[in-house]
Structures are given as structure tokens and as C-alpha cells.
Amino acid sequence: MAGAIGIDSGSGGDAAAKLSKNRGLLLSPALIAIALFLVAPLGFILIYSLLTPGTYGGVVWTFTPDAYIQFLFERDLFTEELQFSSAYLTIYGRSFLQAVVATFIGLIIGFPTAYFIATRPESQRNLWVFLITVPYWVNLLIRTVSMLFIIRNEGPLNAVLIEIGLIDTPLQIAYTNFAVALGLVYSYLPFMVLPIYASIERFDFRIVEAAHDLYADRWTTLRKIIIPITKPGIVAGSLLVFIPSLGSFIAPDLLGGGKNLMIGNMIALQFQGSRNWPFGSAAAVILMTIVLIVLMLFVRRQRRSAAESG
Numbered sequence: 001m002a003g004a005i006g007i008d009s010g011s012g013g014d015a016a017a018k019l020s021k022n023r024g025l026l027l028s029p030a031l032i033a034i035a036l037f038l039v040a041p042l043g044f045i046l047i048y049s050l051l052t053p054g055t056y057g058g059v060v061w062t063f064t065p066d067a068y069i070q071f072l073f074e075r076d077l078f079t080e081e082l083q084f085s086s087a088y089l090t091i092y093g094r095s096f097l098q099a100v101v102a103t104f105i106g107l108i109i110g111f112p113t114a115y116f117i118a119t120r121p122e123s124q125r126n127l128w129v130f131l132i133t134v135p136y137w138v139n140l141l142i143r144t145v146s147m148l149f150i151i152r153n154e155g156p157l158n159a160v161l162i163e164i165g166l167i168d169t170p171l172q173i174a175y176t177n178f179a180v181a182l183g184l185v186y187s188y189l190p191f192m193v194l195p196i197y198a199s200i201e202r203f204d205f206r207i208v209e210a211a212h213d214l215y216a217d218r219w220t221t222l223r224k225i226i227i228p229i230t231k232p233g234i235v236a237g238s239l240l241v242f243i244p245s246l247g248s249f250i251a252p253d254l255l256g257g258g259k260n261l262m263i264g265n266m267i268a269l270q271f272q273g274s275r276n277w278p279f280g281s282a283a284a285v286i287l288m289t290i291v292l293i294v295l296m297l298f299v300r301r302q303r304r305s306a307a308e309s310g
Contacts, residue, residue: 042288049281057275067282088266088283092290095263098177098252099245102184103192106241107234109185110192114233115226117193118200129197132190144183144250148174151182151255175257183251184241191240199233200226235302243291263287 049067051059072089073082117128135143150157153170161167173179203226211221227234249264258265263283270280 045281045284049278049285051278053276053278057271057277059277067276067278068286070279071282071286091261091266092263092287094260095246098180098184098262099242101181102188102245103238103242105181105185106189106192107238110189110237111196111234114193114196114200117197118203119205125201129194132193136190140187141250144187144254147183147186148179148254151179174255175259177256177260179255180252180260180262183255184245184248187248187251188241188244191244192237195236195240196230196233199230203229239295246291247287 048059050063050065052062052064052066054060069082072084074085075082113132117125117132120128149155151173152158153172153174155174157173158167158170161171162169173182207225207229208221211225216224247264247267248262249268252258252260252262252265256262261269267280267283267287270276270283274280
């Protein structure tokens with residue numbers, strides 16, 4: 001009997017090893033793709049950020065932290081002394097503010113839209129989701145240029161407002177911070193709508209009926225029942241809008257007219273204009289580090305809240 005048990009144990013171990021090997025083989029294409037197209041490029045950016053800029057672009061393979069020092073300090077032209085400079089911090093602060101505004105406006109628009117779609121008859125929901133996503137089949141650059149034509153002084157928006165008598169002179173919307181925020185919301189609004197829609201679609205509306213039976217008004221029901229239950233979708237949508245808005249390039253460049261740089265434009269300028277590849281890489285690494293720290297703090301807070309509620 002002992003021998004039989006030993007044989008069975010050995011067979012079970014072989015089966016487990018074979019299963020583990022098969023899983024490794026199945027995962028290997030994804031792991032290779034992640035290594036080639038994510039880890040390797042990020043590794044090159046990190047290495048480039050620690051090198052010396054070349055005269056006409058590129059890098060010189062001499063390691064130095066000057067790119068990171070340049071982010072917070074500038075050297076005096078004559079004495080070579082370091083002096084604190086807040087120029088790049090201002091750009092990062094402006095970018096974070098624009099991303100927060102775009103996320104907030106996207107949530108204000110996206111939540112009612114998702115709720116409306118989720119409460120339609122099941123036969124109509126796919127059509128509404130299709131209508132939300134179909135404009136985004138067009139290239140982002142074309143859509144942004146189209147919005148610029150709409151909001152410019154001679155565009156149809158000002159023409160309609162003047163025609164109906166709301167304004168006498170065209171509103172200066174294009175090339176402003178408001179235009180940038182509008183472009184960011186337009187660019188990433190589906191990323192807010194779809195996760196919230198997925199959460200609301202799974203929501204049991206009998207809970208809302210029970211709340212009304214207990215004399216809860218609509219605002220109380222929304223605040224204490226619907227929003228807490230659909231919170232995962234709201235969080236996912238907010239992250240999907242905030243993170244790409246933070247590094248957006250096209251909307252600030254076209255709709256903002258390049259007047260107020262954001263992080264994406266600043267990084268692009270280092271590679272295309274200033275030819276300072278190490279500093280462009282350092283700016284990208286700093287941005288990525290900030291985003292990762294914020295996400296880690298958020299995840300830790302979420303886990304702590306879940307543990308306290310559990």
C-alpha cells in the first residue's frame with residue numbers, strides 16, 4: 001500500500017510539474033512582449049537620463065546626474081553656481097491641474113451618461129455604446145483639429161452664439177487653458193463612460209426600489225447607495241482619464257497654441273527642439289515615478305478602507 005501511495009504521490013507531482021510548465025509556455029509570449037515593448041524601452045529611458053547630452057542630439061556615454069539637477073536648478077552663466085528654479089515644477093503643476101480638471105469634468109459628464117445607457121432597455125444598450133465610441137474610430141489628431149475649427153473665433157460655435165444674440169463679439173476659446181481642458185475631456189471621455197457603465201449595468205436596481213420604499217429621496221439614494229456600489233467603475237474611469245491627460249501632447253499643442261507648456265510638450269521639445277535627450281528622459285522618468293507613487297498610495301488607501309469596512 002505504501003508503494004502505491006508513493007506511486008500516486010509521484011504521479012501527482014509529475015502532473016503538477018507538467019501543468020506548471022504548460023502555464024509557463026502559455027505565459028511566455030506575453031512575458032516576452034512585456035519585456036521587449038515595456039521593460040526594455042523604460043530601461044533605455046532610465047539609462048539615457050543618466051548620460052551626457054550630445055552636441056546635436058543623442059547622448060555621450062558619460063554618466064552624470066546633471067539631467068535631474070537641471071529639473072530643480074539652473075547654473076549661473078558666469079559663476080556656474082546652482083540656483084533653484086521652479087520653471088519645470090510649474091509645468092508639472094499645470095499639467096496635474098489640467099488632468100484633475102479634465103477628470104472632474106469627465107466624471108460630471110460621464111456618470112450621468114453611463115447611468116442613462118445602463119438604464120435603457122437591454123436591446124438598446126449596445127447601440128448607445130456604439131454611438132459613444134464611433135467618433136473615436138477617427139484619428140485623435142483629426143478630431144482635435146476639428147474641435148479647433150469649431151471653437152475658434154470664426155468657427156460655428158461663435159457664429160451660432162452671435163446669431164441667437166447671446167454674445168456680440170466672438171469668445172476667445174481657442175488657445176486658452178479652457179480649450180486644453182475641453183480637448184482632454186473630449187479625447188478621453190469614453191474611458192470614463194465605459195467602466196462606469198460596466199459597474200452600473202451589474203447594479204441591482206431592486207436596492208434603489210427598497211431605498212425609495214424606506215422614504216429615501218433620489219439624492220440620498222445616489223449618494224449612499226449607487227455611488228458607493230459603483231465606486232470601482234468610477235475609480236477605474238478616473239484613472240484612465242487622469243493618467244493619459246497628464247502626459248497629453250496633441251490637445252495642449254493644438255488647442256492651447258503652445259502658450260502654456262504641459263509635460264508632454266516639454267518632453268517632446270527636449271527631443272525635437274533642444275536636442276537634450278537626457279533631460280527629456282529624466283523628465284519622463286520623474287513623471288512616471290510620481291504617477292507610480294500616487295497609484296501606490298491610492299491602492300494602499302483602498303486596501304486599508306476595505307480592511308476597515310470588512
